[in-house]
Amino acid sequence: MWMERMETIAGLAKEIYSLYNQTQWNKKQCGRLVDRIKILMLPVEFLQKQPQINKDVGKVLEELSQTLENAKSLVAKYTSRGWWKKFFWAFNIMETFELINERLSDAAQGLSLLLQAEERIKFLKKFEEVNQKKQDKKDAEADLEELKKYFEKAADSISDQVDIVHQDVKLVNEGVQQIGANITEMFKLLEKQLNPSALGTTEITKETLKIHEKLMETGSSSLYRGEYHKSIVAIKEFKNPQITDVSLARKTFWREVRTMKKFEHPNILHMYGICIDNSCAPPSFSIVMEYCERGTIREVLKKEQGLTWETYIRMSEGAALGLYRLHQTTEKSVVHGNITSSKFLVDLRYCVKLAGFEISRTESSIKRMSNTDNQKEVHDSAYLSPQALGNINFIQDKPSEIYSFGIVLWEIAARSTPFKGLTTEQIFQKVTQEEYKEPLPEDCPEDLQVLINQCRDYAPELWQTSSWGS
Incomplete structure (x- = not known):
């Protein structure tokens, strides 16, 4: 069964390569897609030589x-010479490529687990070289600019083009008749697509969302599992929003989107955008984000007993990569501000993604605070460094977040709740006065023990040596 699946994957890859050679437009984005697929085929070829594989x-x-099937259909679109097809497909180009590229990134993470540590690093490095969001943006802008020039040239002879399409494609007669009247609007839409703010995170219309079951509810919001352009997403809908000025919320959102682009990474939760529904009073606000099936690290540890050390270590690595990307994105110090096990989400394959900071200003401007939001199984003080516990005015920095991350790693390794049952005052006594460290289980791998204890050390200078700068 699995051998047939790999033969199917290899066949799909070859078909995509062949279709790419026939593409008439969007060649840069299609080429980038093909480069990613070629890298992904390396571990697949390795798998074909194995006698068996795990579930x-x-x-x-x-x-x-399934992702390659979708990629094949996408690339096949762009082999068409018909200019009218280019018109009708022009306005969701980047969004479609982005969704497929995300799925390929997920596949790369899953396939990398089959390789030895050294080979895994080489493979992920190769994939990262062709998986740059910044280059995706440049490719999309170049393809759209070329398409715009094509339409400008076609506009000079629009009457002749309409006649040709009427003769050759009668089924699109009605659409072609509208092209002459809509040509100005078409240029406006293309200009909007070329705007950097339209790449990636965006403002989402209510009509493109489907809401499924409710996942959880707090005093200020409800969280739903939903669907956005055939992708499963999480939709956070705010109750009784404190803001009614839609333009203010929109400005705050776009300002944060520009900042967020620096943090795009497979181990940082992807934010699709914000949805503002003006059809009701007051307006309804929702945030649409990536859906992680298993919930938070805290929920995984509580619900799923008996996972392998390989899985725990993979979760630890994913959490570390997400925090590392945040800390190392810019020269100016960037911190999360509230590192706990509930700020890391886990997808179906135990890939961990850092969350909880993406559009905090937008969320703060919308959300009305509620006392019910403060009900937590683990108090945040369990994750605070000794200096933060001892100083109410302490400002979080990277070394203190390394301490907090050490508590999260302990939580994974011990499969337990940090400072369980203790009050904030008791935690303060234990940490700052007694310099107490909760013990690690005997079966914890030695390297992980060393790392956790380095992160949890009481000397700030040792947090620094445990941080990403060393």
């Missing part, structure tokens, strides 16, 4: 096969 890898192969 988790089979799931990765199944999802990769």
Whole structure:
């Protein structure tokens, strides 16, 4: 069964390569897609030589096969010479490529687990070289600019083009008749697509969202599982928003989107955008984000007993990569501000993604605070460094967040709740006065023990040596 699946994947990859050679437009984005697929085929070729594979890898192969089917359909679109097809497909180009590229990134993470540590690093480095969001943006802008020039040239002879399409494609007669009247609007839409703010995170219309079941509810918001352009997403809908000025919320949102682009990474939760519904009074606000099936690290540890150390270590690595990306994105110090196990989300393949900071200003401007939001199984003080516990005016920095991250790593390794049952005052006594460290389990791998204890050390200078700068 799995051998047939890999043969299917190899066949789909070859078909995509062939279709790419026939593309008439969007060649840069299609080329980038092909480069990513070629890198992904390296571990697949390795798998074909193995006598058997485990169930988790089979799931990765199944999802990769479906992603390649979608990629094949996408590339096939752009082999068409018909200019009218270019017109009708022009306005969701980047969004479609982005969704497929995200799925390929997920596949890369899953396939990398099959390789030895050294080979895994080489593979992920190769994939990262062709998986740059900044280059995706440049490719999309170049393709759209070329398409715009094409339309400008076609506009000079629009009457002749309409006659040709009437003769050759009668089924699109009604659409072609509207092209002459809508040509100005078409240029406006293209200009909007070329605006950097339209790449990636965006403002989402209510009509493009489908809401499924409710996942949880607090005093200020409800969280739903939903669907956005056939992708499963999480939709956070705010209750009784304190802001009614839509333009103010929109300005705050776009200002944060520009900042967020610096943090795009497979281990940082992806934010699709904000949805503002003006059809009701007051307006309804929702935030649409990536959906992680298993919930937070805290929920995984509580619900799923008996996971392997390989899984725990993978979760730890994913959490570390997300925090590392945040800390190392800019020269200016950037911190999360509230590192706890509930700020890391886990997807179906135990890939961990850092969350809880993406558009905090937008959320703060919308949300009306509620006492019910403060009900937590683990108090945030369990994660505070000794200096933060001892000084109410302490400002979080990177070294103190390394201490907080050490508590999260302990939580994963011990499969337990930090300072369980203790009050903030008791935690203060334990940490700042007694310099107490909760013990690690005997079966914890030695390297992980050393790392956790370095992060939890009481000397700030040792947090610094445990941080990403060393």
